[in-house]
Amino acid sequence: MSMNVAPEISFSGEQGKVNYAAALRQYPAQAIVDLKAMRDNMAHLVSVVGGPHSGTAVMGVVKADAYGHGLLPSALAALAGGATWLGTAQSHEALLLRKLGIGPERCHILTWVYNGTQVPFDELIAADIDVSVGSLPGIDAVAAAARKLGKPARVHVKVDSGFGRNGFTPAGFDAALAKLVPLAKEGVIEIIGQWSHLAVADSPDVPEFVASTDRQIETFKDFTRRMEAAGIAPQIRHLANTAATLDRPEIHFELTRPGIGLYGYEPDPAMGTPRDWHLTPAMRLQAQLGTVKDVEAGHGISYGRTYLTPDNTSTAIVPLGYADGIHRSASGFDMEGAKHVEKHGGPVRIMTTQGARLLRVCGRVCMDQFIVDLHGSADELGVHEGDTVELFGPGRGEDFAEPTADDWARAADTISYEIFTCLRNRIPRLYEHAAEVLPSEDLVKLDASTLL
Ligand SMILES: *Cc1c(COP(=O)(O)O)cnc(C)c1O
Numbered sequence: 001m002s003m004n005v006a007p008e009i010s011f012s013g014e015q016g017k018v019n020y021a022a023a024l025r026q027y028p029a030q031a032i033v034d035l036k037a038m039r040d041n042m043a044h045l046v047s048v049v050g051g052p053h054s055g056t057a058v059m060g061v062v063k064a065d066a067y068g069h070g071l072l073p074s075a076l077a078a079l080a081g082g083a084t085w086l087g088t089a090q091s092h093e094a095l096l097l098r099k100l101g102i103g104p105e106r107c108h109i110l111t112w113v114y115n116g117t118q119v120p121f122d123e124l125i126a127a128d129i130d131v132s133v134g135s136l137p138g139i140d141a142v143a144a145a146a147r148k149l150g151k152p153a154r155v156h157v158k159v160d161s162g163f164g165r166n167g168f169t170p171a172g173f174d175a176a177l178a179k180l181v182p183l184a185k186e187g188v189i190e191i192i193g194q195w196s197h198l199a200v201a202d203s204p205d206v207p208e209f210v211a212s213t214d215r216q217i218e219t220f221k222d223f224t225r226r227m228e229a230a231g232i233a234p235q236i237r238h239l240a241n242t243a244a245t246l247d248r249p250e251i252h253f254e255l256t257r258p259g260i261g262l263y264g265y266e267p268d269p270a271m272g273t274p275r276d277w278h279l280t281p282a283m284r285l286q287a288q289l290g291t292v293k294d295v296e297a298g299h300g301i302s303y304g305r306t307y308l309t310p311d312n313t314s315t316a317i318v319p320l321g322y323a324d325g326i327h328r329s330a331s332g333f334d335m336e337g338a339k340h341v342e343k344h345g346g347p348v349r350i351m352t353t354q355g356a357r358l359l360r361v362c363g364r365v366c367m368d369q370f371i372v373d374l375h376g377s378a379d380e381l382g383v384h385e386g387d388t389v390e391l392f393g394p395g396r397g398e399d400f401a402e403p404t405a406d407d408w409a410r411a412a413d414t415i416s417y418e419i420f421t422c423l424r425n426r427i428p429r430l431y432e433h434a435a436e437v438l439p440s441e442d443l444v445k446l447d448a449s450t451l452l
Contacts, residue, residue, distance in 0.1 A: 016452040023428040028319040029287035035077040036433035037280040042081025056252045059085035061259030068420035070429045076442045089113040104128035121145035134158030134167040139179045156193035159223040162216040163199045177230045194234035203270045243267040284393035290317035302363030306333040314378035321368040325422030327412035332361040346411040347403035349390040352381040356401040
């Protein structure tokens with residue numbers, strides 16, 4: 001029996017074990033999402049804004065399939081943790097949340113990415129979904145849809161306070177007000193919110209970042225004053241992402257919009273580690289090893305022979321590749337042609353007879369697999385084909401040698417956000433602690449075969 005089997009999974013019962021075994025037969029890798037961690041992360045974010053009665057609500061941002069964690073389970077865990085809003089970028093995900101049974105009596109939903117001419121405003125308004133409006137064609141389209149339905153649209157006016165993405169600029173805002181004010185007076189639209197997004201994840205130690213956020217806040221407040229003067233004061237304002245929810249209490253306003261914090265990560269490793277912010281990464285990505293074999297010193301590994309085994313050793317195949325969302329930029333090199341280049345590949349935790357070891361991608365990541373040099377004999381290390389290894393998890397302790405998505409982000413020169421959202425859905429998502437976290441009426445909404 002190998003040491004790497006089913007590392008500390010909390011099964012809720014026999015059915016969970018059956019589901020796990022079925023997932024292993026379906027695919028040689030699994031993303032295991034701890035709904036308790038997610039609920040607790042949200043509960044922590046709610047406590048950071050002062051609790052449920054503070055006057056500041058919290059939105060769980062579940063865009064992009066909940067940053068790859070699974071839209072519905074993540075949304076329900078966020079609600080269990082005290083979120084009273086959900087947010088998605090794309091409108092189809094907002095509609096899906098309503099269709100899957102999260103009704104308007106339960107929470108508000110806001111959606112914000114669209115082109116004003118094709119977004120299904122009629123369906124969104126009918127489903128009691130709040131919409132962001134940040135362009136003149138957007139105002140016209142939302143008004144036309146609301147008129148046709150005979151139901152006012154709940155609108156959040158998006159302003160560009162300095163991010164340079166969506167929203168009205170200060171110079172363009174008079175033209176927006178000229179359209180918004182009569183529509184609001186007529187009751188075609190209801191001005192719910194005024195909102196904007198911050199450009200830099202705050203690092204209190206970088207004065208330029210702090211100063212640029214300060215400027216964004218001032219600009220944001222100017223927009224509020226202009227809305228008030230025009231007679232369409234917003235009911236709520238929201239500006240804070242995870243970074244500002246955690247370290248800028250003065251801009252919590254009436255709502256904050258954390259995303260990455262819900263999934264257990266700080267927005268930027270410059271802010272420290274998840275633990276420093278009382279967050280627990282919710283996803284573990286694991287895989288079962290393919291071929292494990294002995295090779296001699298000087299053996300080229302993978303495309304391009306960018307890694308040559310320094311000694312006689314054993315290698316193991318991890319059956320995940322760039323078609324699964326493992327970044328090719330997380331390849332590990334020691335050679336490039338005749339030139340010596342050292343670049344650490346993405347980390348993998350492998351259990352051996354000598355304890356847990358952190359090993360790395362060696363050579364190029366392929367489409368469906370990558371290779372790890374075990375730096376020793378697989379026989380002596382007790383590593384076998386079929387063993388379960390871990391690419392990332394919550395980052396438990398030094399001795400545990402457990403990488404996090406931040407470690408993969410460093411290896412791939414990106415951010416943790418991209419590590420999760422790139423994970424393709426051919427990797428099964430499995431959920432731990434669902435029965436513990438979710439009320440029974442929510443539990444039945446989930447795909448029962450995904451529950452551990
Ligand atoms: C993604 C997103 C958020 C959440 O950002 P995090 O850094 O993940 O907390 C908030 N607001 C908007 C508009 C977003 O697009």
